Amino acid sequence: MILNKLANKSTARYSLVMTRLARLRAGQRGVIDSFHHSHHDPRLATRLMEMGLTVGSEIEVAYEAPFGGALAVRCRGTLIALRLGDAEIVEIRLTAGADEP
């Protein structure tokens, strides 16, 4: 939560606030910084990159799954659903918070 608040206050486009994609709430945006290793699926990072989630691209959490557990993110104009466990491997540099228009 503190991270999110910090990010909301930050107006800089390239903030230094880092977090994981899994921790973003609907409406929050960021830039993909790097990928961590996924223990349950070693090829996950590659597939995410192939689906357009490349390092440096902008990403926005569009929806949280109604029962939780998953996110739908928008990246390169495509909506992609992924589990929180999978989103946990994506390191994000926050750019905007949910409170901004």
Next chain:
Amino acid sequence: MTRVALVGSPNSGKTTLFNALTGSRQKTGNYAGVTIEKKEGIIELAPGRQATLLDLPGAYSLDARTPDEAITAEMVRGARADESRPEIVIAVADSTNLERNLYLVLQLKEQKLPLVVALTMSDLAEKQGIEVRREKLEQALGVPVVVTSAVKRRGLKELIDEVRGLADRGAEAPVPGPAIDVDNSSARIIERYQTIEATLKSAVSRKQTARDVTRAIDRVLLHKVLGPLILFVAFALMFQLIFSFAKIPMDALAAAVSLLQDKLRAALPPGDFQSLLVDGVIAGVGAVVVFLPQILLLFAFILLFEDSGYLARAAFILDRLMSRVGLSGRAFIPLLSSFACAIPGIMASRTVENRRDRLITIMVSPLMTCSARIPVYTMLIAAFVPATRVFGVFTLQGLVMSGLYFFGIVAALVVAAVLKRTVLKSGTSSFVMELPTYKIPSARNLLLGLYDRARIFLRRAGTIILGVSVVLWALATYPKTEAPRGLDDKAVAAYRLEHSIAGRAGRAFEPLIRPLGYDWKIGVALISSFAAREVVLSTLGTVYAIGYDKENNTALVNRVRQEKTFTLATAVSLLVFYALALQCVSTIAITRRETNSWRWPAFMFAYMTTLAYTMSWLAYRVVTFLA
């Protein structure tokens, strides 16, 4: 003949383009060793000059993650032993989503096969204010590009012309041989996307348009509260419609089957041949064919949900539930299909990425209430559940029916959870899936899809069910015994069945099924329905000597009510047994093909029979105790 392959991401409009190019000149088969549907069609490059068009399974990348993608990658790279490499590739890319779709196009280009890019859904792109400059795109990609719209039938001729041009050049200089490895280092992936960004910058402009329709719909359908609610209502409505609508054609079909039986009985001289044809072939095949309307209606809904883009959302909404039992959200689609029939359900499991998760999905699919169980449920419910109203709107019978559906779902989820923790142990599975933009489903796709399903279903009825019906007829007819004098026709039939091989087997079987509350007559029915559960009603009809009438089963219902040994406890036990047992030869066959071993169908049969036996015994005990 020249072989041309259509390659594209899922939801890229590939199948629609395939249907538009080939029309009804298609045939479906399977790739050797896997049950992945292989679709081929014929296209005419010039008058009298034909080519084969292959519709390869949708893939996001040539670095395959699913069995589906593996087929596509192997085909494109010429790595399959049973299939030669296509000479020409049509790369399909959705005009409204080029940034993502060009990725596969670039990978295909790296394979150095003669390539033409078909941009699909150009009509939609125009509506959304996306302008694609074809020449610029061609220049940037270095391959021919054709703008098409299958709905408006635009660009199809140009596409064929490009393919012919490539074929002509191929005849002069044959296609290069060895496959090229797919380089998937992150540097390479980023490089591809940089190429795409540069390409789009020069070739595509996007005017600011009215609000994105997909976003507007998603705000409602993926809403935290409304989303699940709409999902529930949509599926409840679907089942309601399937059962009320399908009843009309089903009754008509059933009447047609009885009419045919009567006509044949009147036209043919009585004897073994008449009996084989009327009571064996037509009764057996007819009992199954009657379900065609219901199965087609269910498929129509699934195809519509899938084509519109809603099915992927449903998987996203229900993912939490699926992950609780250890399945991927993608498993939702096969499980939903299993409500029609476990066979398409098991076939749909190939979109599940993780091999163990896929096996779990296959193992539990037959527990979902398929349409073959409906007649059994209907008969037993009509016989033992009073038609009282509950809360004014529901009937008790309807509620018991829904309860049985719920029972099937719970059984499937529990077994999945157990398998995930024992036999098919694996860690958390991932779930990554594109949620496509909403589209209006194409009527052509729907009709061709239904036609395909109907053909597969009828072929099954004409082979497996036909064979089983004949065998069962023989078992229930021979050896022939003289019935005592003074019995009427129906009693003679019952007497003969009792002394036939099936009847004797039923008696031999009795001690084994006694604990479940069944007598030898139900035993005969169980034996006959081990191949296909829907056969049980006609067998019971014969055992109880009432001449089973398919138009309405009141006669059977009344007869069952009178039977002393047929108590409420027996009925409940039988319902539980039919809900849990694997009584379907086709399911065993498809599982064998899909898993490529006898181990999994054997395991499936063993666990389901054990489960059915134990639970039925338990149900019988509990109900006897309570009553």
